Amino acid sequence: MSSxxxxxxxxxxxxxxxxxxxxxRTLLSDYTITLEQLxxxxxxxxxxxxxxxxxxxxxxxxxxxxxxxxxxSYRLVIRxxxx
Amino acid sequence: xxxxxxxxxxxFGLLSPKELRKMSVRKIIWADTYDDDGFPxxxxxxxxxLGVIDPGLRCKTCDQKASDxxxxxxxxxxxxPVIHVGYTRLIRKLLRVTCRxxxxxxxxxxxxxxxxxxxxxxxxxxxISEKDIKxxxxxxxxxxxxxxxxxxxxxTFSEMWVEDGRKVEHKLTPADIRSRLERIPDDDLRVxxxxxxxxxxEWTILTVLPVPPVTMRPSIILxxxxxxxxxxxxxxxxxxxxxQRFKENQDAGAPQLIIEDLWELLQYHVTTYLxxxxxxxxxxxxxxxxxxxxxxxxxKGKEGRFRGSLSGKRVNFSARTVISPDPNISITEVGIxxxxxxxxxxxxxxxxxxxxxxxxxxxxxxxxLTIKSPCGANYVIRPDNRRMRLSDLNKDTVxxxxxxxxxxxxxxxxxxxxxxxxxxxxxxxxxxxxxxxxMDGKTFRLNPxxxxxxxxxxxxxxxxxxxxxTEEARAEAEILVSVQANILSPRTGGPIIGGIHxxxxxIFLLTHGxxxxxxxxxxxxxxxFPVEHLPPADREENGEPRWTNxxxxxxxIPDGLNMVFHATSCQNCEICRRExxxxxxxxxxxxGSLISGxxxxxxxxAFDGQILHxxxxxxxxxRAAQFxxxxxxxxxxxxxxxxxxxxIDDEDxxxxxxxxxxxxxxxxxxxxxRRIKIYLEGQLEPMPGRTLDETLxxxxxxxxxxxxxxxxxxxxxxxxMNNSAVVMAVSGARGSMLNLTxxxxxxxxxxxxxxRIVRGYDxxxxxxxxxADRGASAHGFIINSYKSGLSPTEFFFHAIGGRExxxxxxxxxxxxxxxxxxxxxxxxxxxxxxxxxxxxxGGRIIQFRYGEDGTDPARSSxxxxxxVKGIIxxxxxxxxS
Numbered sequence: 001m002s003s004x005x006x007x008x009x010x011x012x013x014x015x016x017x018x019x020x021x022x023x024x025r026t027l028l029s030d031y032t033i034t035l036e037q038l039x040x041x042x043x044x045x046x047x048x049x050x051x052x053x054x055x056x057x058x059x060x061x062x063x064x065x066x067x068x069x070x071x072x073s074y075r076l077v078i079r080x081x082x083x
Numbered sequence: 084x085x086x087x088x089x090x091x092x093x094x095f096g097l098l099s100p101k102e103l104r105k106m107s108v109r110k111i112i113w114a115d116t117y118d119d120d121g122f123p124x125x126x127x128x129x130x131x132x133l134g135v136i137d138p139g140l141r142c143k144t145c146d147q148k149a150s151d152x153x154x155x156x157x158x159x160x161x162x163x164p165v166i167h168v169g170y171t172r173l174i175r176k177l178l179r180v181t182c183r184x185x186x187x188x189x190x191x192x193x194x195x196x197x198x199x200x201x202x203x204x205x206x207x208x209x210x211i212s213e214k215d216i217k218x219x220x221x222x223x224x225x226x227x228x229x230x231x232x233x234x235x236x237x238x239t240f241s242e243m244w245v246e247d248g249r250k251v252e253h254k255l256t257p258a259d260i261r262s263r264l265e266r267i268p269d270d271d272l273r274v275x276x277x278x279x280x281x282x283x284x285e286w287t288i289l290t291v292l293p294v295p296p297v298t299m300r301p302s303i304i305l306x307x308x309x310x311x312x313x314x315x316x317x318x319x320x321x322x323x324x325x326x327q328r329f330k331e332n333q334d335a336g337a338p339q340l341i342i343e344d345l346w347e348l349l350q351y352h353v354t355t356y357l358x359x360x361x362x363x364x365x366x367x368x369x370x371x372x373x374x375x376x377x378x379x380x381x382x383k384g385k386e387g388r389f390r391g392s393l394s395g396k397r398v399n400f401s402a403r404t405v406i407s408p409d410p411n412i413s414i415t416e417v418g419i420x421x422x423x424x425x426x427x428x429x430x431x432x433x434x435x436x437x438x439x440x441x442x443x444x445x446x447x448x449x450x451x452l453t454i455k456s457p458c459g460a461n462y463v464i465r466p467d468n469r470r471m472r473l474s475d476l477n478k479d480t481v482x483x484x485x486x487x488x489x490x491x492x493x494x495x496x497x498x499x500x501x502x503x504x505x506x507x508x509x510x511x512x513x514x515x516x517x518x519x520x521x522m523d524g525k526t527f528r529l530n531p532x533x534x535x536x537x538x539x540x541x542x543x544x545x546x547x548x549x550x551x552x553t554e555e556a557r558a559e560a561e562i563l564v565s566v567q568a569n570i571l572s573p574r575t576g577g578p579i580i581g582g583i584h585x586x587x588x589x590i591f592l593l594t595h596g597x598x599x600x601x602x603x604x605x606x607x608x609x610x611x612f613p614v615e616h617l618p619p620a621d622r623e624e625n626g627e628p629r630w631t632n633x634x635x636x637x638x639x640i641p642d643g644l645n646m647v648f649h650a651t652s653c654q655n656c657e658i659c660r661r662e663x664x665x666x667x668x669x670x671x672x673x674x675g676s677l678i679s680g681x682x683x684x685x686x687x688x689a690f691d692g693q694i695l696h697x698x699x700x701x702x703x704x705x706r707a708a709q710f711x712x713x714x715x716x717x718x719x720x721x722x723x724x725x726x727x728x729x730x731i732d733d734e735d736x737x738x739x740x741x742x743x744x745x746x747x748x749x750x751x752x753x754x755x756x757r758r759i760k761i762y763l764e765g766q767l768e769p770m771p772g773r774t775l776d777e778t779l780x781x782x783x784x785x786x787x788x789x790x791x792x793x794x795x796x797x798x799x800x801x802x803x804m805n806n807s808a809v810v811m812a813v814s815g816a817r818g819s820m821l822n823l824t825x826x827x828x829x830x831x832x833x834x835x836x837x838x839r840i841v842r843g844y845d846x847x848x849x850x851x852x853x854x855a856d857r858g859a860s861a862h863g864f865i866i867n868s869y870k871s872g873l874s875p876t877e878f879f880f881h882a883i884g885g886r887e888x889x890x891x892x893x894x895x896x897x898x899x900x901x902x903x904x905x906x907x908x909x910x911x912x913x914x915x916x917x918x919x920x921x922x923x924x925g926g927r928i929i930q931f932r933y934g935e936d937g938t939d940p941a942r943s944s945x946x947x948x949x950x951v952k953g954i955i956x957x958x959x960x961x962x963x964s
Contacts, residue, residue, distance in 0.1 A: 031920060037927045068936035 007046045014063040016047045019074070024058045027074055041075040053077045096281025100291045107158035108132045108144045111294050114323040116302070116312060128319055133157050134296040154296025159322065161290055162329040164257045165350045166238045168357050169379075170287035175234045177264060177284050178255075180275070183242070184227035186266035188274060191223045195274055236363035238350055256346070261288040289353065294319060314375040318356040318367065325349045402427060402548040406505075407541050409528035410719055413712045414580060415566045417503050417517035418528025419495065419548065424521045425451050427550050428461050428492035429499060433485055441491045445482040449473050451494060454521045458496040463489055495519055495550065500560050502549040503529070505537040509903065512536035512569045512579060516560035532586065532715050533566060535689035536579050567704040570695070570711075573941040578696050578707075581689035584816050586715050588807075589722030590636070591814035594682040595804075596667050598632040604724065605630050611716045614638055635721075637676035639713040640694070641702050646672040647962040648693055651685045651815040673960050684815025687714050700950055701957070729807040734827045734870040740801050744794045744828055748866050751790030755783050755859045762857075779857070780839065784832060787864050791831035795824030802827065830865035830873070833884035839863055840883055851876050 007013050019027070028035065035058075041048055043055050053059055057077045065071040109132040116129045123129035131143040134154030142152040166174065180189055188195070221228055230242040233252070240255040264287070269279035277284065300313035312320075329345040355367040358379035366374040382388045402423045409418055419427075433441055447459035449472075463481055464470050466488045473481060485491065495501070497520055504514040515536065522528055527546055534540060551557045562568070572579035582590065593608075600608070605617060618637070620628030649655075653668035661669050662679045670680030672694070686694045699707040736744075761767050762779045770778045799820055802809050808826070811817045825831065833840055840863035846854040852861040860866070863880035867873050873881060912924050919937050921930040934940075936948075944950035955963050 031918065031928065031931075033926060033928065037922075037925070039928060063935070065935045067934070067938070068932070071932065071935040073931050 006050055008050050013047055014061050016051050016053075017060045017062075018051055018053050019058045019060050023060075027058065035076055038074055038076040040078050042080045043077050044080055048077055055079045094281055096278070097283070097286040098293070099283065099286050103156075103158055103291045103293050106156050107291075107293065108155040109157040111157045111159050111319075111323065112327070114320045114327065116316065116320075117310065121310075128294065128316055128323070129297055129302070130157060133294065134298045136297055136301045152298070154298030156296060157294035159292040159294055159319075159326060161292055161349070161353075162326050162333060163346055163349070164261050164288045164290045165346075165353045166257050166260070167287050167289050168237055168354045168361055171234065171236075171238060173284070174260060174264070174287055175232065175240070177267065177275070178232045178240065178260065181263070181267050181271070182222035182225060182227055183229060183263065185222060185225040186263055187222065187224040187268065188271040189220060189222055189229065194223075237354055237361045257288050257350070261285050261290075264288065292322065292353065314369070314377060315356075317369070318352065318375060318377055321367070322349070322352045322356060325352055398549070400427060400550040400552060403545055405526045406529055406539060406544050406546045407524075407526040408531045409522075410531060410715055412520055412528060412530055413518075413708070414530045414533050414715075415518055415708055416520045416530070417501065417548070418520050418522040418524075418526075419501070420525050420527070421451065421454050421521055421523060422525065423548070424458075424495040424519070425449070426461075427495045427548075429495065429550060430464070430490050430492050430552060433487050433489045433491060435487055438485065438487065441493070442482045442485060444491060444493045445473060445478055445485065448475055448478045449494075450475070454523055458494040460491050460493045462492040464492070465489055495521070497521055500551060500557050500565075502551065502560060502564065503527075503537075504547045504549070505539050505544065506547070507900070509538075510536075510572075510574065512572065513538075514564065515566050515569050516564040517566060530712075530715065531583060532689070532711050533580055534583060535581070536569065536572075567708045570704060570707055571699060571941045573939070575690075576940045576943050576945045577690065578692045578699065579689055580711060581692035581695050582684075582687040582711075582714060582718060583689055585722055585727070586718045587684050587688055587814050587816035588727055588811055589718030589720075590682045590687060590714065591810060591816070592725060592727070593632055593718065593721035594636050594677065594680075596632075596681075599624070599629040600632065600635065602628055602630075605635065607724075608635050608717060608720050609638055610720070612638060612713055633677040633679070636682055636717070639710065639717055640672060640675045640677065641698060641706060641710070642675040644672055644675045644694075644697065644701065645957045645960045646670065646694065646697055647956060647960075648685065650681050651683045651688075652681060652813045681814075683813075687718075688815060696944075697953060697957075700944065700953065727807055727810075731870070733802070733806055733808060734868075736798060736801050736827055740797050743797050747790050747793050747797070748829060751786050752859045752864075752866075754786050758782050758786070759857045783857075783859070784839065787832045787859055791824065791829055794828030795820060798824060798827040826869045829868050830877070830881065833863035833865060833880045835883060835887050840880055842883070849876055849879060 008016065024035075031037075035056075038058065041059060043049075043053070048059060051059070055077050059075045059077060061073050061075065063071045063073070109126065109130050111126060111128060111130065113124050113127040115124050115127050117123055117127075123131055125131075131140065132155060134144070134152045135142045135149045138149050141148060142155075144155045145152055181187065182189055230244040233241045233243050235241070240260060242253045242255060244251055264285040265283075267284060272279045272284065295315065300315040302310050302312045302316065305311055325345065325348050329342075329349055332341055332345060351364070352367070354361060354364060355375070356377055359366045359375050359377040360380065367377070368374055380387075385391060402419075404420065404423065412418060431437065431441060441460070444458065444460040445463065447457055449459055449461045451457075451459050460473055462470050462472055463485060471477070471481060497518075499519040500516050501519050502514055503517050506513075508514060513536070515533070517529075520528075527548065529537075529539070529546075537546070539546065551560050566580070570578050570580045599622065602617070609617075618630065618634050621631045621634060622629045648670050649659075650666075650668040650670050652666050653664075654666065659669065662671065664680075667679065667681045670682070670686060671678040682694075685691055695707055695710065698710050758767075758779060762775065767775055767779060769775050770781070773781070799809070802823070804810060804813070808818060808823050809820075812820050812823060835842065840848055843849055847856060848861060848863070852858075860876070863884065865873060865877040865881060867877060913921055913929055915933050916922050919932050920928050921933050922928055938948050944953065952963055
């Protein structure tokens with residue numbers, strides 16, 4: 001079942017990293033927000049699975065931007081809710 | 084102020100008959116409303132317990148006056164239960180998944196686990212749906228054989244089974260259904276996604292009908308003193324009448340047939356009372372034949388409660404009329420008819436400093452007779468909030484009485500700031516703030532240069548006007564919404580206001596090549612501008628000074644502007660001859676004077692006016708607005724020196740050209756025939772990835788396309804720069820060389836979905852052609868031009884091609900309109916916080932930096948924060964690439 005393909009190697013997939021607790025703390029205080037106010041990403045997102053993120057982790061996504069050069073965004077990993 | 088509260092949860096459920104009776108203040112039994120004295124019947128539909136609408140009466144429930152009583156619900160006891168139309172689909176679903184004998188869910192516990200997963204399992208699936216249960220199976224709990232449930236719109240349910248080889252159908256009454264739904268256990272409902280505590284399924288079958296308070300169905304009194312009841316009241320009257328008759332028949336022991344008929348009639352009335360647009364049910368009608376507007380119709384759709392009364396409302400202090408152009412007012416102004424200005428008011432608080440001025444307004448009264456007369460006032464508001472209408476009778480006494488603390492509502496006058504809008508309001512430039520100019524006539528006047536942002540023209544368009552009523556609103560309008568602030572579009576970062584049509588033709592004719600003007604012509608052109616001295620004349624002729632056309636345009640360029648660019652007419656030659664360009668398309672502006680080149684769409688047009696863009700960045704919005712005003716006035720004067728018109732003889736070519744065109748078209752048609760012959764002989768080589776047919780079609784399209792272009796070239800060669808259509812096409816004012824080709828040369832191939840026309844009869848488009856004719860003229864190639872006139876078959880093909888365009892636009896506008904609505908609903912509450920993040924009202928982050936780069940496109944140069952190229956160009960005074 002498991003193939004050798006890693007989504008992170010695809011050119012269209014930006015860099016994903018799990019942030020450390022310390023980093024998350026500074027992030028939340030920088031923006032004066034709570035975890036819940038972060039954008040979300042599902043635990044079963046292919047990129048999240050590839051870097052081994054778990055519910056409650058915060059993922060840093062670094063994109064190459066044609067206008068800003070480098071754009072960072074952060075997402076909170078959540079479980080996919082039952083329908 | 085109370086602090087904002089967070090909504091914990093919202094519960095959606097059904098009203099149980101118990102709750103309905105509990106909230107009811109009165110049982111309604113009489114179908115009548117008012118007695119002969121105009122007094123409501125007790126226990127009638129207008130019972131005084133249900134709230135009051137007549138002034139003077141008091142509510143019997145809350146003892147409040149008509150203005151304060153919110154109204155109270157009553158109820159009707161239905162003789163027999165009836166189905167609520169809104170829940171027929173839920174009822175159908177429940178009947179199909181539960182046992183007809185024991186009312187349990189038709190699944191074993193193991194099957195249930197398999198479908199919805201065990202507690203907190205990772206493989207979370209959905210709730211049970213109708214599809215999970217096979218039709219006509221045996222109940223796993225009691226072993227009862229299940230029957231097929233048939234549902235017929237709007238509200239009929241029946242069971243179907245096969246007995247002795249023939250179908251048997253048994254109708255289920257609402258009472259049968261209700262008793263079945265009652266027996267479904269709560270635990271089984273949970274599995275189905277229903278919380279039995281708030282929504283027992285049997286509550287979808289009505290036994291008690293709530294009667295809405297009279298406040299939501301007020302009766303109105305017509306001029307002739309007759310009462311006219313609300314549609315809901317009419318419907319309730321019907322329901323009570325039938326209900327009453329039903330009860331009487333039931334008590335009298337009427338035959339089953341009559342009972343069934345009455346039951347069905349009651350069901351019909353309750354159904355239409357809830358929703359009068361149900362499929363398969365004739366709508367209930369008013370005596371006049373108009374369908375009644377019942378509960379669901381009040382809420383649904385564009386005019387419904389949500390979209391019509393809550394999301395959007397009608398407003399005061401607004402006006403609407405037809406628009407017409409006035410090139411003599413500034414783009415920042417709007418002409419307002421006197422009749423409108425006299426009705427529209429601005430409230431001004433009386434202070435010791437303005438009391439004399441306001442007193443004069445009051446004395447002027449509400450009737451301003453000419454646009455030159457001073458403005459008056461329509462109302463004054465006393466400190467106790469009493470509003471007094473001013474008239475010629477009371478204006479003198481009121482003028483005596485005013486003192487600080489009062490408010491005077493004065494009429495609109497020149498210079499007031501107003502909001503101007505044209506629907507559809509697709510972008511923020513659809514509403515802009517202008518300065519009022521009171522004018523005679525009955526239309527709003529606007530400068531044609533502001534048409535592009537509104538997407539307005541003058542073929543009967545109407546526009547709206549709103550008057551900001553507070554100081555804050557006026558400040559906001561002036562700073563954020565004014566026309567100057569919106570010259571740059573946030574969509575492209577470039578200007579959206581600028582020259583259109585004749586502005587471009589005019590400035591093109593003025594600046595193209597070299598022309599010499601006498602002093603009187605100079606003065607005529609520059610009459611409107613604050614030019615104190617004419618520039619030194621370039622040349623003298625017979626002792627008279629002569630100025631160049633470039634000097635004229637230089638007069639309106641700001642001092643110190645340096646630009647180099649190519650005009651619209653630039654052909655992108657391999658080797659640019661710069662200032663020596665034979666089309667005069669190399670524009671160079673040095674130190675605010677035009678050295679060479681033609682000013683056209685690229686320089687001053689709306690959407691891509693380069694000079695305009697540079698002026699905004701270098702000199703600011705106010706100077707840019709000034710430049711647009713100057714430029715439009717100059718170009719209109721310039722175009723009027725020679726005059727500019729177009730007629731049918733402007734499309735005339737000479738005999739030689741017509742001969743050449745015929746030759747080209749003949750050759751092309753011959754070529755098509757030749758290719759068809761090759762194809763029929765089987766000699767055609769298919770192109771890679773194409774079938775033979777496709778290859779042939781592509782070749783034909785190519786040959787005919789080329790032929791049309793060549794006729795265009797011939798026509799264009801004959802019609803030079805002294806032809807108005809060519810001037811418009813070259814300068815970018817309107818039209819293209821293709822339009823000219825179609826007028827003078829040939830119309831070319833008509834197409835549907837990018838292919839030649841193939842629709843029609845068996846193997847041919849029209850009966851005028853032989854079957855299987857693949858020739859040019861049989862599939863929509865038009866040899867004629869608009870000038871020469873189309874043949875009947877050509878006309879038909881043209882109509883076919885034209886229809887596609889019409890359908891496309893119709894479909895596109897409706898689709899994009901709906902998309903826009905959804906986008907607005909999704910994004911309307913987002914805002915950029917002070918830290919640069921984009922957030923919702925709840926503080927949730929949508930973007931960590933607005934648009935990733937935090938730049939406002941309207942304040943950037945086509946996406947870049949700094950216009951490096953422009954700055955270098957300005958310093959070097961030379962083109963940089």
